[in-house]
Amino acid sequence: MKYLPPMPNQTSPLRRLWNHGDRLWNGSLMFLAAAVLALMIAIGALLWVQSAGAREAFGWSFLQPTASPRWNPVADRYQAWPFIYGTLVTSLFAILIAVPVSLGIAVFLSELCPAWLRLPLSWMVELLAAIPSVIYGLWGIFAFLPAVVLPVGQFLGQTLGQIPGLRLLFSGAIPQSGASRLAAALILAIMIVPTITAVTRDVFLAIPSQQREASLALGATRWETIWKVLLPYGLSGILGAVILGLGRALGETMAVTMVIGNSAQGTLSLLLPGYTMSSIIANEFAEAVSALHQQSLVEIGLALFVLTLLLNMAARFLVWQVARKGPQQEARV
Amino acid sequence: MTGRTLSNATNITGVSPDDPPTLPRRLAYIHPRQSHPRRAVNALMLGLTGLMTLLALAPLVWIIVYVVARGLPHVNLAFFTQLPRPLGMEGGGVLHAIQGTIVLALLSSLFATPPGVLAAFYVARYPNTPLGIAVRFGTDVLSGVPSIVIGLFGYSLIVKQQGHYSAVAGGLALAILMLPTIIRTTEEMIKLVPANLREASLALGGPEWKTALSVILPAAANGVATGFLLAIARASGETAPLLFTALGNERYDIGAIVRGGIAAQQSLGTILGRILNQPVDSLPLTLWKYAQQPYPERVDKAWAAALVLMVLILLLNGFARLWMQHRASKMRG
Amino acid sequence: MNTMNINPQPPVEKLRSLAGVISHSLDVDPGSSRPLKMETRDLGLFYGAFQAVGNIDMRIRANQVTAIIGPSGCGKSTVLRCLNRMNDLVPNARVSGQVLLDGSNLYAPGVDVVNVRRQIGMVFQRPNPFPKSIYENVAYGPRLYGINRRAILDEIVENSLRHAALWDEVKDKLNHHAYALSGGQQQRLCIARALAVEPEVILMDEPASALDPIATYRIEELIRQLREDVTIVIVTHNMQQAARVSDETAFFMVNDRRMGYLVEFGPTTQIFTNPKNKQTEDYISGRFG
Numbered sequence: 011m012k013y014l015p016p017m018p019n020q021t022s023p024l025r026r027l028w029n030h031g032d033r034l035w036n037g038s039l040m041f042l043a044a045a046v047l048a049l050m051i052a053i054g055a056l057l058w059v060q061s062a063g064a065r066e067a068f069g070w071s072f073l074q075p076t077a078s079p080r081w082n083p084v085a086d087r088y089q090a091w092p093f094i095y096g097t098l099v100t101s102l103f104a105i106l107i108a109v110p111v112s113l114g115i116a117v118f119l120s121e122l123c124p125a126w127l128r129l130p131l132s133w134m135v136e137l138l139a140a141i142p143s144v145i146y147g148l149w150g151i152f153a154f155l156p157a158v159v160l161p162v163g164q165f166l167g168q169t170l171g172q173i174p175g176l177r178l179l180f181s182g183a184i185p186q187s188g189a190s191r192l193a194a195a196l197i198l199a200i201m202i203v204p205t206i207t208a209v210t211r212d213v214f215l216a217i218p219s220q221q222r223e224a225s226l227a228l229g230a231t232r233w234e235t236i237w238k239v240l241l242p243y244g245l246s247g248i249l250g251a252v253i254l255g256l257g258r259a260l261g262e263t264m265a266v267t268m269v270i271g272n273s274a275q276g277t278l279s280l281l282l283p284g285y286t287m288s289s290i291i292a293n294e295f296a297e298a299v300s301a302l303h304q305q306s307l308v309e310i311g312l313a314l315f316v317l318t319l320l321l322n323m324a325a326r327f328l329v330w331q332v333a334r335k336g337p338q339q340e341a342r343v
Numbered sequence: 344m345t346g347r348t349l350s351n352a353t354n355i356t357g358v359s360p361d362d363p364p365t366l367p368r369r370l371a372y373i374h375p376r377q378s379h380p381r382r383a384v385n386a387l388m389l390g391l392t393g394l395m396t397l398l399a400l401a402p403l404v405w406i407i408v409y410v411v412a413r414g415l416p417h418v419n420l421a422f423f424t425q426l427p428r429p430l431g432m433e434g435g436g437v438l439h440a441i442q443g444t445i446v447l448a449l450l451s452s453l454f455a456t457p458p459g460v461l462a463a464f465y466v467a468r469y470p471n472t473p474l475g476i477a478v479r480f481g482t483d484v485l486s487g488v489p490s491i492v493i494g495l496f497g498y499s500l501i502v503k504q505q506g507h508y509s510a511v512a513g514g515l516a517l518a519i520l521m522l523p524t525i526i527r528t529t530e531e532m533i534k535l536v537p538a539n540l541r542e543a544s545l546a547l548g549g550p551e552w553k554t555a556l557s558v559i560l561p562a563a564a565n566g567v568a569t570g571f572l573l574a575i576a577r578a579s580g581e582t583a584p585l586l587f588t589a590l591g592n593e594r595y596d597i598g599a600i601v602r603g604g605i606a607a608q609q610s611l612g613t614i615l616g617r618i619l620n621q622p623v624d625s626l627p628l629t630l631w632k633y634a635q636q637p638y639p640e641r642v643d644k645a646w647a648a649a650l651v652l653m654v655l656i657l658l659l660n661g662f663a664r665l666w667m668q669h670r671a672s673k674m675r676g
Numbered sequence: 677m678n679t680m681n682i683n684p685q686p687p688v689e690k691l692r693s694l695a696g697v698i699s700h701s702l703d704v705d706p707g708s709s710r711p712l713k714m715e716t717r718d719l720g721l722f723y724g725a726f727q728a729v730g731n732i733d734m735r736i737r738a739n740q741v742t743a744i745i746g747p748s749g750c751g752k753s754t755v756l757r758c759l760n761r762m763n764d765l766v767p768n769a770r771v772s773g774q775v776l777l778d779g780s781n782l783y784a785p786g787v788d789v790v791n792v793r794r795q796i797g798m799v800f801q802r803p804n805p806f807p808k809s810i811y812e813n814v815a816y817g818p819r820l821y822g823i824n825r826r827a828i829l830d831e832i833v834e835n836s837l838r839h840a841a842l843w844d845e846v847k848d849k850l851n852h853h854a855y856a857l858s859g860g861q862q863q864r865l866c867i868a869r870a871l872a873v874e875p876e877v878i879l880m881d882e883p884a885s886a887l888d889p890i891a892t893y894r895i896e897e898l899i900r901q902l903r904e905d906v907t908i909v910i911v912t913h914n915m916q917q918a919a920r921v922s923d924e925t926a927f928f929m930v931n932d933r934r935m936g937y938l939v940e941f942g943p944t945t946q947i948f949t950n951p952k953n954k955q956t957e958d959y960i961s962g963r964f965g
Contacts, residue, residue: 035552039465042458043478046522050481053488053496060499114395122389125767131396133664138403140660142580144627145649148634149406152413200402207399220804224866227762228817228873229794231385238816243807254487261489263583264631288491288583295495295587311495315488322487381820382790 054315061309063302064088072306073313081274081290083298088306092274094313096284099179100191100266101259103280104198109252111199112206117236119207120214132211139204147268150197155188155269163192163281171281184281189271191284197265202255209254209329213247214240250328257321261314263288287314407653414650417643422651427593433640437648439595443510443623444579446597447589450514450619451521451578456571459525464555466526467533478526486523493519494584502588508622513589520581521574528570532563565670569663576659580652582627590622591632626652713738713907714759714796714877718773721754721763729754729936732773734926736877741899741908743918743944746928747959751936752911755928756879759909760796761789777877796877797870802886803862805854805869810837810846813854813865817873832872839905840868841898860891867898871906878902880910884917896921915960919948927956 064072072090080089115135119128163184171180184190217240225235241248271283272293287310298304421436428435462478469475497516502508536559544554560567585591597618604614626648633645712735719732729751736742744752754763761782763769774781782792794817805813814833823829833850837843842864846857854865863883870878880899884892899908899921912918918925925948926941940953951957 032551035550035555039461039468040474043462043465043474045458046462046485046526047474047477047481049519049522050485052500053492056496056499057492060495111395111399114392115399118389118392118396122392129668131400134400134403135396137657137660138399140576140580140656141403141406142582142627142652142656144580144582144630144634145406145410145653148630148645148649149409151634153405153409154402200399203399218804220800220802221806223762223765223798223800224804224806224869225816226765227760227793227798227800228820228869229790229792229797230816230820231381231790233385233388234381234820237388239806257487261487261491263489263491264627268631268634288489291491291495292583292586295498296590308495308499311492315492318487318489318492319484322484326483382788 054312054319057308057312057315061305061312064305064309067302068306072309079274083294083300083303086300086302088302090287090306090310090313093285093287093290093310095278096191096194096270097260097286097288097314099278099280100195100198100270100284100286101256103192103195104202104259105252105256107196107199108203108206108255112203112210112251112255113241113248115203115207116210116214120211121232121236121240132208135204135207137204138200143201143262143264144268146197146201146265150193150265150269151187151189154197155193159188159190159193159196159269160184160186162196163188163190166192167281178278179280181279182277182282185271185283187271189269189283190281191270192280193269193271194266194284194286195280197269198259198262201262201265202258205258206251206255209251210244210248213244213251213329216247217243246328246331250325250331253321253325253328257318257325260321261288261318263292267292287311410646410649410653414646414648417647418650422644422647426596427644430636430638430641435644437624437626437629437644439593440624440626440629440648442597443589443592443595443628444625446510446618446623447513447517447585447625448575448579450510451517452571452575454515454518455521455525455574459522460529460560460567463526463529463533464559467530482523482526485519486527489583490520490581491583491586494587497584498587507620508588508590509620510589510623511619513585513623513625516584516588517578517581520584521578524574524577525567525570528573529563529567532566532570533559535566536562565666569666572659572663572666576656576663579625579659580627580656582625582631585625585628589625589628591624591628592622593624595621595623626655710737710740712736713778714909715776716755716758716773717776719755719758719775720772721751721758722770722772723766724768727933727935732938734938734941736907736909737924738907739903739905740923741903741910741921743922743925744909744911744928745913745915745918745925745959746936746939747930748913749934749936750928750930752913752928753881754936756881756909756911757798759877759879760793760798762793762798764789794873795875796879797873797875799863799866799870799878799880799883801882803859803866805857805862805865808854809851810854810857810865811850814868814872817869821873833868836868836872837865839871839902840864841894841901842868858891860887860894863887863891863895864898867895867902871902875906877907877909880908882911882913885913892917915948919944927951927953927959929955929959 068088072088073094074091075095076089076091079091080087081092082088119132119135123131166180167183170176184192221239221243222235225239226232230238266286267289270286270289272285272289273283274285274290275282277284291307291311295304295307298307421434423436423441424438425434425436426438466475466478470479493516496519497512501512501515505512540558540562541554544558545551600617601614604617609617630645630648630652633641633648636642714734714736716732716734719734720730721728732755734742744756746752757763758771759775759782763771771783775783777792777795781787806816808816811833814836815829818829818832823832834843834847837846842861845861846852846865854862857865863886867878867883883899884895887895896917899910902908903923910918910921912921922944924942925944927939927947928936929939930936940947940951940956942952947956948960951960
């Protein structure tokens with residue numbers, strides 16, 4: 011008994027498309043996938059093109075460390091070293107603080123936390139990443155800087171600032187507002203902790219439990235197992251997590267701009283106001299009048315793009331490495 | 344100790360007759376008591392990791408409490424329904440920013456979702472082709488690009504060509520930000536759909552595109568939607584990409600545009616153009632500008648905006664995560 | 677249910693052939709009055725409300741090899757892991773009864789579990805060396821106890837590797853990565869690592885099941901030689917291995933409530949030639965399992 015109507019003759023081209031549009035479909039998919047790839051290339055290419063004037067005018071000396079930096083929109087002469095320094099010093103200091111904290115949290119969450127507490131705590135740590143950068147900046151200006159950064163800065167100036175090797179980094183007095191590279195570094199540290207923690211926690215969870223058991227069965231304590239077996243085992247993954255965090259810190263704009271004081275002087279101290287690559291772009295691009303000014307800012311953006319690109323690639327490679335590790339026993343007899 | 348004696352010809356274990364007969368005991372003199380310092384170190388370090396977790400969560404709690412405390416008094420009906428008053432005057436609201444946020448969210452979703460979902464289909468279907476690998480790599484890279492660099496890209500691509508700032512440019516910049524999240528989440532959700540579902544549809548004579556859209560996509564829809572929510576939550580909080588694309592506009596009022604358009608009997612296309620083609624503000628952008636102005640009323644509005652923004656993002660994030668949890672527990676049965 | 681018998685031997689013949697294996701292998705009079713090293717009294721383990729093993733009374737004598745055999749799923753490994761408190765690591769596992777080492781209960785309140793695990797070592801089913809050099813794997817344990825002087829560590833490492841029958845093969849490449857060794861060598865490395873902390877008992881959970889026959893044979897030879905230094909408890913699913921290697925054997929079964937229990941315990945020769953329990957005889961002669 012046949013219930014289905016006889017199949018109509020499929021001569022209409024529209025019907026043929028409707029029923030067999032696979033080539034069109036697959037073609038569209040491929041096109042869009044390629045478009046995504048093209049986007050990434052386009053960003054780099056466009057930045058390259060738009061900064062051409064500045065690159066020709068200043069060459070490599072635009073980016074190099076120099077004792078006499080010059081960023082002068084009036085005279086149309088630009089040199090980016092203070093901003094590069096600001097970005098590097100705030101990000102590295104933020105990493106210095108964030109890595110031990112993140113490792114501690116990751117260890118706590120993956121090894122020690124009772125199972126029912128693990129998910130809620132992980133969520134809360136991830137919430138730190140969800141808070142917008144401007145809110146961090148706002149809270150920074152009115153709450154964090156007066157209450158924490160100012161006293162910490164004064165303390166550091168009096169202690170570390172007296173040690174000969176570190177004097178350069180901690181010289182000068184932190185302004186009353188607290189606006190300084192230190193403020194930016196501390197807020198950056200808070201902001202990148204979730205990134206490093208999440209990846210590190212996944213690295214720990216991926217380590218085979220036989221490694222833990224072998225160490226504990228030898229009479230090691232939990233901490234000794236973590237410190238002497240698990241951390242070395244997952245080291246490349248943890249390094250990848252740190253590099254991801256570093257990349258995030260380098261690119262952070264709004265919170266940094268609001269608390270760093272935005273001063274283009276050539277000082278080195280963490281306690282004084284400064285500038286970063288992203289914050290100079292944020293502050294000056296919209297009002298840049300001369301083409302050279304705009305192009306210099308775009309060149310700074312290009313440098314930022316290349317830097318984060320390289321860091322991202324290194325991080326992905328390292329994290330991928332941990333997954334491949336393991337005692338290859340079956341291969342040999 | 345070559346061990347090549349006669350008895351070794353049949354002894355294949357490697358134990359030679361010269362080895363000491365019993366295991367000398369070197370550690371026997373270690374009194375069990377000596378494990379006490381190790382236990383103390385263990386307890387100390389593990390306690391420290393718990394402390395780190397608290398240390399990281401403290402700013403979260405502080406920010407939430409502080410924003411609520413400073414923002415709540417200034418959130419009122421006028422805040423949501425009125426345009427800003429001139430500088431220095433009390434009252435008014437941020438209607439322009441709220442409308443702008445909505446317009447930008449709609450535009451960026453429109454720009455990011457179809458290409459993102461379709462590109463994810465390609466990557467999930469052909470993960471090991473050169474294009475598939477390249478797209479996955481490109482997505483990773485894109486997710487690490489600083490948002491201010493994306494803003495520069497949007498400026499160079501659209502604003503400079505068009506000669507003016509617009510919501511469209513801002514929507515595009517935000518879409519680029521959302522793209523990696525959407526691609527990654529969709530790809531993972533598609534991979535979770537059982538292979539036999541797809542094969543069943545194909546075996547019934549369904550073409551690839553129908554299979555994708557009416558079988559696979561609905562099966563993956565929940566996960567894709569949560570990924571989308573997370574992407575929107577992130578995009579709504581971004582400021583840097585909008586600085587040179589949407590710019591900001593205190594006079595933006597969709598209601599006025601529509602009424603004026605109807606009164607002047609303009610076509611739908613013209614009205615739509617007027618809505619989308621001019622600069623717009625968003626909540627984070629407004630926050631950023633107001634926070635730095637010397638007028639207390641503006642700063643109060645900034646706090647109120649921060650509260651609204653934070654609540655919005657926390658709700659989106661919380662809802663998305665609860666949804667994921669609910670789905671995960673349903674799958675576990 | 678073993679119905680595949682190519683050359684069916686009547687059960688009595690099979691037992692006699694096993695006895696032949698045993699009398700050629702063992703050179704120690706089993707069941708002699710060696711002192712008691714470890715003892716379990718009414719040992720049981722619960723996962724939540726479900727009882728996985730119960731009523732286990734075993735006596736493990738010093739400087740002997742005690743084997744635990746039985747069909748899969750009868751709780752052999754579970755009981756083994758109770759002996760060095762490794763089941764503490766499982767979230768909702770609860771132990772009842774006592775486990776005594778030289779007369780003291782390991783599960784008494786206040787007992788330092790870290791110390792317990794130093795005195796009772798463990799070798800696992802799949803070799804699990806650390807991703808370090810051969811030397812550092814063996815030195816890991818002594819280093820925990822503060823032994824850092826190179827001379828002493830060298831001596832401990834060499835002794836442990838000798839007694840694990842690995843020294844001749846690795847003495848020139850102590851700095852090589854442990855993962856470069858074969859499976860059998862890695863397992864012997866794990867034994868050396870366990871020996872380095874000078875335990876009194878070593879627990880082995882199917883130590884040769886992941887290895888090829890030649891490596892298995894070498895491990896079995898090693899186990900019999902180690903008897904002089906340590907007490908060994910070995911879990912194995914391979915009856916012939918138990919017959920070759922052990923002085924006393926414990927036979928486990930699982931009841932209809934899926935709880936593992938001890939059916940019979942005694943000298944290996946007796947268990948394999950003249951089992952007292954019908955279930956034991958059935959298992960040994962291959963009627964099931």
